[in-house]
Amino acid sequence: MxxxxxxxxxxxxxxxxxxxxxxxxxxxxxxxxxxxxxxxxxxxxxxxxxxxxxxxxxxxxxxxxxxxxxxxxxxxxxxxxxxxxxxxxxxxxxxxxxxxxxxxxxxxxxxxxxxxxxxxxxxxxxxxxxxxxxxxxxxxxxxxxxxxxxxxxxxxxxxxxxxxxxxxxxxxxxxxFHDREIFYPQNPPSFEFDHRGVEYISKTFKQIYPLIDHGIEDIVSYKVRFTSDFLSALKAKASSMRENAKPYSTFESIVAHVWRAITKARGMHASETTHVRISVDGRERLNPRVPKGYFGNLVLWAFAKSKVSNLLNEPLPYAAKLLHDAVASNSSVGDPDPPPGEAAEEHKKKPGYDQYENNNYS
The missing domain is CATH 3.30.559.10 (Chloramphenicol acetyltransferase-like domain)
Known part of the structure; x- marks a missing residue:
């Protein structure tokens, strides 16, 4: 072309x-x-x-x-x-x-x-x-x-x-709404959530997992079409252990299914750890809510992770729950191993770290 x-x-x-x-x-x-x-x-x-x-x-x-x-x-x-x-x-x-x-x-x-x-x-x-x-x-x-x-x-x-x-x-x-200075520090500081191992990570992590890696030339893309009947059955299966709780979303159900399928196809060792990174829009989650029409970035990351053996041997609801809990808490859920990056003390040296830790928004 x-x-x-x-x-x-x-x-x-x-x-x-x-x-x-x-x-x-x-x-x-x-x-x-x-x-x-x-x-x-x-x-x-x-x-x-x-x-x-x-x-x-x-x-x-x-x-x-x-x-x-x-x-x-x-x-x-x-x-x-x-x-x-x-x-x-x-x-x-x-x-x-x-x-x-x-x-x-x-x-x-x-x-x-x-x-x-x-x-x-x-x-x-x-x-x-x-x-x-x-x-x-x-x-x-x-x-x-x-x-x-x-x-x-x-x-x-x-x-x-x-x-x-x-x-x-x-x-x-x-x-x-253009004012980005609404995220001002609390006085006195209040520490309710730990984002050091998720969003506030080293540049090394972003180099390993870039948003766009222009050095990769052999990426193959596939378009998968799921029928409505398949999605309904998948969602029911993923939510089968929820009892009286709200069923998992279609997104959670599909990602859980694809996560397990890809992990199996990769042939990873049972003792290895696999994780899924999910972008979470904070506009409806921050407390207090940000003004409508806020212009800027308000996305944080959720990491659901699991040992390969657990992900593949446990039923689909296991993976769906990991994803759901990761998004709900907007932090790493699963095994305690931190993602690649510097030590916690190095995380604190990132620009804006103290500002977020002292923030009125949670």
Missing amino acids: KVKTGSSRLIKPFYEETPPQTRSCIPLSVFDLVTYDQHVAIIYVYRPPIPSNMTVELGLRKALYVYREWAGRLHVDNEGNHVILLNDEGVRFVEASIDRALDHIMPIIPSTSLLCLHPSLEGVVELVQVQVTRFSCGSMAVGFTAHHFVADGHATSNFLVAWGLACRGLKIDPLP
């Missing part, structure tokens, strides 16, 4: 009134600092009728007016704090075309050939990049890359919805 790149330029927020100051900054929160320091890409494909590139660009500029962080730059201030400079330097906007119809590449499956549908993820200073690729049939692909430090999937989705509303000439509603 050969894509021809046309223009590539920076576009800035569209202000109908006097532009705000471009010297202000937003400190990254403790939740931002524990996520991945890299871009994440998404590709959306649309069939005709579709708007012009000019309409897509103007809508993006209007959305950037509401979400100024994306048009800024990451920076470290004089005190060593990681911040987002609201300097309106802009986001990368690329126009491209491909001399073939969309149907010729359908169905779209994950592969390295799709990399040409969005800008490169390496060495990027812009916090958002957009590539609009037109197909010969009139269809359009929008490749979107965004830096994870700025926002998680939930917040980024809100931005994308706002962009769509702006393209249609509609009002952006609801508006985002």
Whole structure:
């Protein structure tokens, strides 16, 4: 799939009134600092009728007016704090075309050939990049890359919805909540949860388990389709030991099933430990609740783990319970072995560790 790149330029927020100051900054929160320091890409494909590139660009500029962080730059201030400079330097906007119809590449499956549908993820200073690729049939692909430090999937989705509303000439509603300094320390400190072995881990752990590893070229992707009857039976089986309690969710039931199947297929030794890492959205779990529309990162990790022998010899409800308990407590559940990383004292040296440990949010 050969894509021809046309223009590539920076576009800035569209202000109908006097532009705000471009010297202000937003400190990254403790939740931002524990996520991945890299871009994440998404590709959306649309069939005709579709708007012009000019309409897509103007809508993006209007959305950037509401979400100024994306048009800024990451920076470290004089005190060593990681911040987002609201300097309106802009986001990368690329126009491209491909001399073939969309149907010729359908169905779209994950592969390295799709990399040409969005800008490169390496060495990027812009916090958002957009590539609009037109197909010969009139269809359009929008490749979107965004830096994870700025926002998680939930917040980024809100931005994308706002962009769509702006393209249609509609009002952006609801508006985002931008204040990341709501996570202030308690006085006196209160220690209720231990996140040192889960989110607050060494850079070594992130190097071993990166969100995106561009050095791997032999990844094979499979799309598995589960029928509704299979899912119903699987959920019933996973929840068979719950008695009067609420059944496990479909997600918990599927992941438990896949976890056991993959572990068996890998042929791991019975004494080895296997774990599943699950992203948990804290928006509905923090106490007190964060304001609606909070823009930033609010995802923590849950680790369910087990000895291979236990996972495979015990019935499906065993794995489902490990997953459920890990998400419910948002901490490591299973064997006591910590994930790879530095010692506990080294964890405490990570930026923002003390801030989170003293936090009013739990």
